[in-house]
Amino acid sequence: MTKKLWVPVKFFSLNSASLTVIxxxxxxxxxxxxxxxxxxxxxxxxxxxxxxxxxMSVSMLSLASLDNKSLFANVMGLSVFVITLIVDVGIQIQTQVIRRESVHPFVMSPLMAACIYMGMLLFFLVIFISSAATIPTLKKLVELKYQATLNDQIYKKTGY
Known part of the structure; x- marks a missing residue:
């Protein structure tokens, strides 16, 4: 009679294997x-x-299905990886490995695209860290409310 209280993640999950593949x-x-x-x-x-x-956006849903220890470990691993990537891209921009101009006049320059993506990565990282900080508590509260509702329904049906 108990149901899962979160969206099941069948295809993408945040774990050590997926972090390695990424x-x-x-x-x-x-x-x-x-x-x-x-x-x-x-x-x-x-x-x-x-x-x-x-x-990062697709694997965000898998955070709720992790236990506290693996949630912390995976978010920390992802944080180190994203921060390292942002520093590397910053070095590439400074050394002009990523070009500042585009060959085509109507195409966004690689520099502008890299800056937009770096901003998005930082935004997703902030969301990941703040979600990881609140998910264990929210999961506990939702589980308690669900159990209370389930107990009320059983009480109404049986009278006990």
């Missing part, structure tokens, strides 16, 4: 040594940041 996929944007002067290379480098933004 870190491997982010090798291209974090590569500091390759100049990548071609337009396609610049799009691939900046597009990796968009991939991480998407992965």
């Amino acid at each position: 870190a491997v996929a982010m090798k291209l944007p974090m590569d500091l040594t390759t100049p990548m002067s071609c337009e396609v290379d610049q799009v691939a480098k900046v597009g990796g940041l968009g991939f991480l933004c998407t992965m």
